[in-house]
Amino acid sequence: MKSAALLLLLLTTLWCPSSAQQCSFQDLVRLGSDALLKSLASAVLEKATLSCTSTSSSGSYANCPSDYSAVSCSCGNACGSWDIQSEKTCHCQCANQDWTSARCCKIGNK
Template sequence: MTYINLLPIRLYPALPRTQPSNKMKPAFFLLLILIPLLALMSPGHADCALDSIVDKKIKESLTSLELGFQARLTCTSVKSRGTLATCPAGFIVTGCACGYGCGSWDVRGDNVCHCQCSGMDWTSARCCQFSK
């Protein structure tokens, strides 16, 4: 019975094992420390830090801001027969609606809704005002 040698054949001589020099060890450890520090200083990380600083400054300035005028929005709806709907005094039109599915309307003088289709049975106006 014949056996085949399956061990690899060395084509090059074995290199002798040497110890790293005393100058290489500190340089190697310095690189191990510098690489993560350089990664932290990359532009992607710098933008995040800058964004958070800007957000913090904006929030600080908004919390210290006092509003001298507190406005309250008051709205009401007005519905009338025909093609015109008029808002109460001091209110301004913010939207209009017309009967029979008419979508053609205009605002006259800031406080009157006018439906432009003929034969309108009703017109509605949404009216709002700012109050103290």
């Protein structure tokens, strides 16, 4: 920290063709932005993961943890009729529901 000569941001390296006159600064910036964004997006998204977990409760409702979104529900008694309330709560609709399970996902970092 104390000493140091920092250096610029080189996310990637931009090369000009050998004929330097084809290689204006603005071209470099523009080309760099496009190529950089593409390769950056690819590199970042390789580190992204869909992280899921399940929760289960007795009765007709099950809640996802606060930073997860409910993506599906499973219900006891073979019931396949359900809805998701407030983006985080599974509700199984059949009568006398013995248990309800919520499948919950978020975007995580590998």
